[in-house]
Amino acid sequence: KPLSSSTALQAAARFSMARSAQTLLLLLATVHGKEYEWAGIFETPENHYMWTAQKVDGDYADPAMKLVALPATSFGEADLDSLEAAGDAAMALACTELSAGQTIVPATNTCYTLKFDPDAWQSLYPVDASSVSGIAFFAEHYPTEFENTAHYFKDSVGEDIEPQAELPHEESTEEIVPTGAAIGASILVNLVTFVGVVLMVPAVSRAAKAKQEIFLGVLFAFAAGALLSCAFFLLLFESTHLVATGWTAEVDVLWRWGTMILAGLILPAFIETLATFALIASGKEQKPEEEKPEVIVVGTAETADGAPVVPTEAASQEKSLTKKADFKVRARLIGGVCIGDFFHNLCDGFFLGAAFKGCGESFGWGVAAATLLHEIPQEIADFAILTGPEAGLSNMAALAVNFVSGLSVLLGTAIILFTDVSNDAIGLLLAFGGGVYIHVGAVDCMPKMYNSSFSLWQRLACFLSFIIGAVAIGLILLGHEHCVPGDGDGHAHGH
Numbered sequence: 337k338p339l340s341s342s343t344a345l346q347a348a349a350r351f352s353m354a355r356s357a358q359t360l361l362l363l364l365a366t367v368h369g370k371e372y373e374w375a376g377i378f379e380t381p382e383n384h385y386m387w388t389a390q391k392v393d394g395d396y397a398d399p400a401m402k403l404v405a406l407p408a409t410s411f412g413e414a415d416l417d418s419l420e421a422a423g424d425a426a427m428a429l430a431c432t433e434l435s436a437g438q439t440i441v442p443a444t445n446t447c448y449t450l451k452f453d454p455d456a457w458q459s460l461y462p463v464d465a466s467s468v469s470g471i472a473f474f475a476e477h478y479p480t481e482f483e484n485t486a487h488y489f490k491d492s493v494g495e496d497i498e499p500q501a502e503l504p505h506e507e508s509t510e511e512i513v514p515t516g517a518a519i520g521a522s523i524l525v526n527l528v529t530f531v532g533v534v535l536m537v538p539a540v541s542r543a544a545k546a547k548q549e550i551f552l553g554v555l556f557a558f559a560a561g562a563l564l565s566c567a568f569f570l571l572l573f574e575s576t577h578l579v580a581t582g583w584t585a586e587v588d589v590l591w592r593w594g595t596m597i598l599a600g601l602i603l604p605a606f607i608e609t610l611a612t613f614a615l616i617a618s619g620k621e622q623k624p625e626e627e628k629p630e631v632i633v634v635g636t637a638e639t640a641d642g643a644p645v646v647p648t649e650a651a652s653q654e655k656s657l658t659k660k661a662d663f664k665v666r667a668r669l670i671g672g673v674c675i676g677d678f679f680h681n682l683c684d685g686f687f688l689g690a691a692f693k694g695c696g697e698s699f700g701w702g703v704a705a706a707t708l709l710h711e712i713p714q715e716i717a718d719f720a721i722l723t724g725p726e727a728g729l730s731n732m733a734a735l736a737v738n739f740v741s742g743l744s745v746l747l748g749t750a751i752i753l754f755t756d757v758s759n760d761a762i763g764l765l766l767a768f769g770g771g772v773y774i775h776v777g778a779v780d781c782m783p784k785m786y787n788s789s790f791s792l793w794q795r796l797a798c799f800l801s802f803i804i805g806a807v808a809i810g811l812i813l814l815g816h817e818h819c820v821p822g823d824g825d826g827h828a829h830g831h
Contacts, residue, residue: 371427372474376499377408377416380465384492387440389450389482390458397481401450402431405442405463408470413501416472420503423474439464442471458486514700515753518692521704522685522749528711529738532719536731549787550794556784557798559709561805563777566706569810570699571687571770572597575763578694582760596764600771603683604780678741684711685748687769693753694762706773709805715742 387403389396404426406419422444431447434440436459440448452459465471473479479488487496534540543551575596580589684707692700719734729737752765785798 371402371424371476372404372503373476374478375416375420375423375472375474375503376479377411377419377470377472377501378489378497378499379411379470380463380468380497382491383464383466385463385465385497386490386492387450387461387463387479388458388486388488388490389452389461389479390484390486392482392484396452396454396459398477399452399454401452401482402427402476403440403448403450404446404474405440405448406444406472406474407442407468408472411470411500413505416501416503419472423472427474427476434461436460437462442468458484463489513693513753514697515692517697518689518700518749518753519746521688521692521700521707522746525681525684525688525704525707525711525745526739526742528708529715529742530735531712531715532731532735532738549789550797553784553787553790553794553798554801555712556781557801558805559712560777560781560785561802562706562709562808563773563781563805565806565808565810566703567770567773567777570691570702570706571766571773574695574699575766575770578759578763578766580760581763582758592764593767596767597771597774600768600773601775603768603772604775678744681742682744682748683769683772685745685750686752686765687748687772688745689749689752690757690762690765690769692749693757694759694766703769705808709808 404423406423408415426445426447429447431449433449433451435451436453440461440463450461489497491497576593579593583589688704691703715738
């Protein structure tokens with residue numbers, strides 16, 4: 337039956353709208369996306385290869401897939417980029433269907449539709465590469481979606497063949513290490529060595545000397561709170577996750593984690609023992625079995641005619657021995673402070689570097705804050721020792737000694753930042769740092785709170801100082817991002 341004119345016009349309008357919609361969709365696809373989802377370029381020196389698609393979890397990712405195979409003469413990333421337009425255009429052409437077992441022949445302006453065998457667990461397609469030295473494949477899907485037990489592209493003897501380059505280009509997933517922030521934090525820690533200048537202020541100096549015990553007690557209580565808070569809130573907890581990236585068995589993680597904490601706990605005592613041994617070996621430290629020289633007191637008696645008594649030979653020997661004893665005391669104190677500070681700050685540098693590199697900038701600044709807070713009373717105490725009557729250094733000399741020994745924090749940070757350290761190694765280092773901080777906080781700092789001469793209010797002041805130090809680090813947790821290992825061999829990051 338012939339159509340009426342109105343019906344014909346309506347049909348024509350519908351057809352025109354359909355064509356317009358199709359054209360618009362094609363235009364949008366061209367503007368906003370690619371015909372292919374994945375592309376890879378391969379060097380193919382042999383004549384025969386095999387393209388493989390397998391079922392995953394009982395089904396193919398798609399029952400069919402469009403594939404373009406373009407001949408290539410060179411096989412770099414730039415070469416694949418130069419073939420992208422041709423490959424994308426070929427994907428839009430009418431495609432030749434290939435069933436499992438049929439051959440893929442590389443050619444320009446040619447598209448294949450691979451029809452996968454629904455009754456087989458895999459579909460194989462021979463690839464004839466006899467006339468080409470390389471092939472650039474453009475595929476509708478990632479070929480890895482069709483991998484179960486075998487790689488998607490193999491040579492004639494079954495060896496996996498990997499692409500020389502792929503599209504889309506993989507974005508770098510490597511975490512950017514905040515090197516500048518880590519070095520900056522290390523410099524700040526080292527600058528704390530100049531905090532001793534506060535004791536050069538006359539008013540502060542007089543107050544510190546008049547109330548030296550409570551002054552140090554409050555300072556070290558604050559440091560103990562900051563150190564122990566950092567150890568338990570940050571270092572030890574975060575280290576467990578990082579250590580677990582290196583071993584799967586719980587016992588393997590646990591004994592390594594615990595051993596590193598114990599090693600950190602014993603390190604300060606080991607350093608002190610080592611320094612004492614070095615001084616004894618060099619003859620600058622009095623050995624325990626040596627008796628102190630007998631002190632011969634020489635009076636100021638006068639002769640009958642009022643002339644002073646001439647010093648005896650024994651008196652001269654006593655004065656010489658006293659000078660030697662003073663030198664030994666100075667060598668022990670100055671050497672102990674320098675060596676101890678050097679290794680202490682070196683370890684601080686290790687922990688800072690590991691924190692910034694392994695867990696990011698936020699976590700790193702948290703550890704840096706704890707380091708700064710415990711360094712302040714430590715450096716004040718060192719300055720007081722070095723300028724005291726036993727060591728006898730001038731104010732400027734004491735500041736210089738503290739600064740030079742503190743430079744090791746930069747060395748420790750640089751070693752960690754510029755060497756390849758895995759996540760599990762960073763975790764072990766953080767656990768080690770937690771052990772060191774527990775020792776310094778609980779053994780070196782907290783005993784200053786327990787001075788038997790303190791009154792009740794002085795003890796309460798020490799406890800309040802401890803709480804303030806702990807809360808200062810605890811507040812960091814409010815904005816803290818949990819440190820977890822990154823993918824692959826990358827470094828950890830917050831999320």
